[in-house]
Amino acid sequence: MNFFAIRAIYKSEMNRTWRTLLQSVVSPVISTALYFIVFGAAMGSHMGPVNGVSYGAFIVPGLIMLSLLTQSITNASFGIYFPKFLGTIYEVLSAPISAFETVLAYVGAAATKAVFLGSIILITARCFVPFSIMHPFWMVAFLVLTAVTFSLFGFIVGVWANSFEKLNLVPMLIITPLTFLGGSFYSIRMLPPFWQHITLFNPVVYLISGFRWSFYGESEIAVKTSLAMTTLFMGLCMAIIFWIFRTGYRLKR
Amino acid sequence: MRSMNDTLSASPTGAQQEMAAVPAIAIRDIRKKYASGFEALAGIDLDVAPGEIFALLGPNGAGKTTLISIICGIVTASSGSVSANGYDTIRDYRMARKQIGLVPQELNIDSFETVWNTTCFSRGLFGKSPDPVYIEQLLRDLSLWEKRDNKLITLSGGMKRRVMIAKALSHQPRILFLDEPTAGVDVELRRDMWRMVRKLQSTGVTIILTTHYIEEAEEMADRIGVINNGRIILVEDKSKLMQKLGKTQLLLKIQHPLSILPAELSAWDLTLSDDGTELTYTYDSQADGTGIPTLIRELDSIGVEVRGLQTKQSSLEDIFVNLVRSSS
Numbered sequence: 001m002n003f004f005a006i007r008a009i010y011k012s013e014m015n016r017t018w019r020t021l022l023q024s025v026v027s028p029v030i031s032t033a034l035y036f037i038v039f040g041a042a043m044g045s046h047m048g049p050v051n052g053v054s055y056g057a058f059i060v061p062g063l064i065m066l067s068l069l070t071q072s073i074t075n076a077s078f079g080i081y082f083p084k085f086l087g088t089i090y091e092v093l094s095a096p097i098s099a100f101e102t103v104l105a106y107v108g109a110a111a112t113k114a115v116f117l118g119s120i121i122l123i124t125a126r127c128f129v130p131f132s133i134m135h136p137f138w139m140v141a142f143l144v145l146t147a148v149t150f151s152l153f154g155f156i157v158g159v160w161a162n163s164f165e166k167l168n169l170v171p172m173l174i175i176t177p178l179t180f181l182g183g184s185f186y187s188i189r190m191l192p193p194f195w196q197h198i199t200l201f202n203p204v205v206y207l208i209s210g211f212r213w214s215f216y217g218e219s220e221i222a223v224k225t226s227l228a229m230t231t232l233f234m235g236l237c238m239a240i241i242f243w244i245f246r247t248g249y250r251l252k253r
Numbered sequence: 254m255r256s257m258n259d260t261l262s263a264s265p266t267g268a269q270q271e272m273a274a275v276p277a278i279a280i281r282d283i284r285k286k287y288a289s290g291f292e293a294l295a296g297i298d299l300d301v302a303p304g305e306i307f308a309l310l311g312p313n314g315a316g317k318t319t320l321i322s323i324i325c326g327i328v329t330a331s332s333g334s335v336s337a338n339g340y341d342t343i344r345d346y347r348m349a350r351k352q353i354g355l356v357p358q359e360l361n362i363d364s365f366e367t368v369w370n371t372t373c374f375s376r377g378l379f380g381k382s383p384d385p386v387y388i389e390q391l392l393r394d395l396s397l398w399e400k401r402d403n404k405l406i407t408l409s410g411g412m413k414r415r416v417m418i419a420k421a422l423s424h425q426p427r428i429l430f431l432d433e434p435t436a437g438v439d440v441e442l443r444r445d446m447w448r449m450v451r452k453l454q455s456t457g458v459t460i461i462l463t464t465h466y467i468e469e470a471e472e473m474a475d476r477i478g479v480i481n482n483g484r485i486i487l488v489e490d491k492s493k494l495m496q497k498l499g500k501t502q503l504l505l506k507i508q509h510p511l512s513i514l515p516a517e518l519s520a521w522d523l524t525l526s527d528d529g530t531e532l533t534y535t536y537d538s539q540a541d542g543t544g545i546p547t548l549i550r551e552l553d554s555i556g557v558e559v560r561g562l563q564t565k566q567s568s569l570e571d572i573f574v575n576l577v578r579s580s581s
Contacts, residue, residue: 002347002380004376004383005380008376008377008378011374012374015370016365082363083363086363086364088361088363090357091378094327095350095378095380097378
């Protein structure tokens with residue numbers, strides 16, 4: 001195991017976060033704070049409780065998930081796309097480092113950033129709405145599992161993308177809509193029965209549902225199903241990354 | 254304080270001594286066909302001896318960079334094998350890659366990193382524990398110490414090239430690849446680089462360089478390989494190559510222009526310039542006799558008056574151009 005290499009990549013990626021502090025941390029915190037002001041404090045005060053939880057508190061897990069998913073994908077995809085774009089990838093490809101170590105370093109750094117950001121948003125949310133966390137261990141577990149899974153997915157996006165446009169395509173056109181339609185701002189029980197079935201094809205539903213359960217002990221979908229679906233998606237991402245390194249897809253000529 | 258020399262010239266281990274007979278780089282029937290169908294390498298076999306400076310010459314698109322990229326693990330070969338200091342670059346890729354440092358042709362750098370951070374990053378990437386003393390010496394040797402906290406974006410092209418070298422040497426490789434190292438750099442840096450290459454060689458580092466500057470190969474290399482259309486067309490000791498293929502010419506300036514070459518001189522390898530004022534005699538300088546005194550006597554006997562003489566040794570560039578032309 002090349003620990004020095006893992007540490008070098010991890011450290012370099014984390015340094016990039018601090019170099020771009022405004023873009024990496026401050027801007028998602030501000031946009032999430034705006035969500036809480038609009039949906040939590042302003043509109044939420046006129047809405048009744050959802051599944052026994054005040055609306056302001058109800059949207060907290062969904063909003064954290066929204067940031068967590070977007071940040072995991074963005075950080076991981078930028079992390080691997082940048083060296084490709086700059087040409088500095090030659091160094092990683094020529095270094096005595098295995099595919100597993102490369103992924104561990106890049107995905108580890110992206111997931112760390114995402115968890116860090118998720119925690120900041122959690123604290124920010126607490127400034128706007130009161131809420132409690134019923135299962136803190138599971139809350140952290142869901143946070144980390146989601147961050148790692150979607151950082152793996154982001155890594156795939158970063159390898160696949162050969163332009164900045166494509167890099168932004170997945171978070172903008174796929175993840176944000178899936179998160180909004182995955183029950184961030186509403187309970188899927190509020191949907192008509194037909195749409196309740198359709199929405200089960202959205203993987204984000206399981207993440208938000210499981211995460212919300214860790215807060216309030218109440219979920220629309222069984223926690224085991226949420227965990228199983230997230231793990232399944234993680235396994236799928238790992239399989240794709242394994243294939244990428246085996247074939248050198250868009251990394252090696 | 255240790256110097257780069259001290260660090261690189263550490264006593265060889267038993268394993269290294271055992272490997273002395275093993276080529277630093279052994280390439281066996283390497284082929285590369287890109288997805289587009291373009292065959293960049295059509296079966297390369299090459300051995301580079303430990304501690305030598307090997308120059309790989311070839312025109313654009315000959316396959317130089319592809320070959321280096323395959324050895325370093327950046328490009329996947331279609332078939333064939335490569336080993337570095339006896340380690341197969343696929344099976345023992347960790348050990349093989351640890352042996353190698355690469356200075357690529359392009360200035361591929363993270364512009365927002367500092368000189369110090371990017372050099373330490375490279376060392377870590379190659380599995381070496383941090384060694385600030387060595388890195389400091391390396392940066393000093395490359396005149397980068399004063400710029401250590403500067404972001405790369407603020408450096409000149411020449412300084413960026415030095416950073417690329419510092420990165421490649423950060424993990425103390427035993428084999429160094431320099432892909433067009435002096436392309437677009439000023440004379441001072443080129444001389445510095447040549448000095449550095451010699452210094453590294455004196456510590457036992459094997460150096461493989463590709464270049465367009467023939468004089469660079471002529472100045473630096475122990476052996477020369479010429480590659481064209483994905484094939485090695487010649488590998489030869491530089492001095493032997495110069496002897497074998499180098500021709501010497503004698504330019505004879507004549508007093509009264511000639512309209513044609515006199516028939517009496519047809520036995521000689523002579524050409525007459527268009528204006529009829531210069532005769533060029535091509536001969537083998539390594540032969541027992543050059544025939545020059547006889548030629549001059551003969552010219553005198555037929556009334557051709559010589560007013561000046563000049564000899565010209567063909568350069569490596571002439572040899573290279575002739576080789577590539579004949580192989581194409």
